[in-house]
Amino acid sequence: MKSNKIVPYLMIAPYLIHFLVFISFPVLFSFFLMFNQWNIISPMKFVGLQNFYKLIHDAQFFRSLLNTLIFLVIHIPLQIIVALFFATMLNQKIRFIGFFRAAYFLPVVVSGVVITILWQQLYGYETGLLNRILTGIGIRKIGWLTDPSLAMGSIAIMATWKNVGLYIVLFLAGLQTVPQYLYESADLEGASAWQKFRYITLPMINPTMFMVVILSTIGGFSLFIEPYVMTGGGPLNSTLSSVLYIYKEGFFYYHMGYASTLGFFFAGIILLVIFFQKRYVERETR
């Protein structure tokens, strides 16, 4: 029986070692780096609060935050509306439900790189599929990725197309938990379809809604490969995401101290946003 005291620790040892080396050390080291200037090769130089000073005056970084905000404001509502729409359709006792679900889910499993290369062609100005359809029905061409005021929206639409299958499945699972008798009694009282949706469906699928908002938010804050491949952050920094900016500062200019400061600050914003979303939803459901 004596060995039983050690065994649990043997079981968790690999995880703890991994945590210490690859998570806790990097976090602490990153904190330390915020007060230094370092390009990895030459000796580290202590600069005090200079990185923070640089950050408050960094127009590009705030532009990247604004871009993320624009992305989220378009992406989240669009995602919820499209996903709820298809989930409601699929929830009508229809046949071939497995086929439809599998079709909508296809872009979810395919690598983001594939989706981005594919959509870069669809969005092409001269020969892109979308502009050819538009000119075909007599509308003029749109600069999906070349117009600074549209480019982030175009990326948000693409991201919605890629991810919405997952949220359709989640909403469908949520809708199926709504007890049927609630709708039947609402029918007896003469409720309209909209009233049933507003006062029965929406409150019942609130947990799913919350999950969708959080997952899309995390996804939006992680935006990297889409602008990296499609636009390089342009035109005029209009698609520069924060991760792309940190990547450039760290691995293009080798400003390790400043990139760490950006990383810390950005992570703080992410956690704050998610914290307030959580608080808001909890208050709404109470």
Place this chain on the structure above:
Amino acid sequence: MKKTFIYLILILGSIVFVYPFIWMLSASLSPESAISNLVLFPTSPSLNNYSQVLDKIPAARSLLNSLLVSLVITTGVIIFGSMVGYALSHLEFKGKKILFFIIIFTMTLPFQLTLIPQYILMVKFQWVDTYLALIVPYFLNGLSIIMFNQYFKSIPVDLIDAARIDGCSEFTILFRILWPNSLPAIITVGIITFMSSWNEVLWPIIVIRDEHLMTMPQLITLFAVGGRAESQLGVKLAAAAMLAFPVIVAYAFFQKYFIQSMASSGMKE
């Protein structure tokens, strides 16, 4: 009447989500001049674009790299994740609460924070341009532990106690008794881990510069961004189709598992 309308919308939806992939395949088989047509089947199909991709980048090698990296990571996550999951669900030890706290902490920690220092760690370990840099940082994760912990809780304690009386060690109990009874959890963790490491691009771009060690998504990304595709759309699309192909084939056979696993990972986070 209403049903017909619903089917119509659902079919339109399927076209919107599936047609671009069919177009990608068709365009990658077409000569450059015919790409922007809306056709379903290429008029004069040729593998020319694909052979150009294979001439320019080591795509086959990168496929093997990706398979190796993703399989090793998945194996590590399943073995070590289930070990911690077992300790949390069926063993008593001091510090359990702290361990739970650590796991939740790592799961909430945004990767944007650890990106820079983890890269520096790789430089100091001299792991840049090795498989170790791709594998070791992802070898264990909190999500798998939480999923195993929850699944193992549903396994009756009597089963484990009976094995203990028979003299089985805790490790034997985990690998010989719990594992065969936890296939759904293993499949779910396996698919999520494999998919997320297969699709990872940012980390490989940072730590791998040697073309022969690159993962497939990384190699295709750099191919599409850099000048080597010489802005030929057909060649870029052929590269993208090659990257999509293995996953789409696997999805065609196991779509039920893919959907269930990825949806359940969404619910846990």
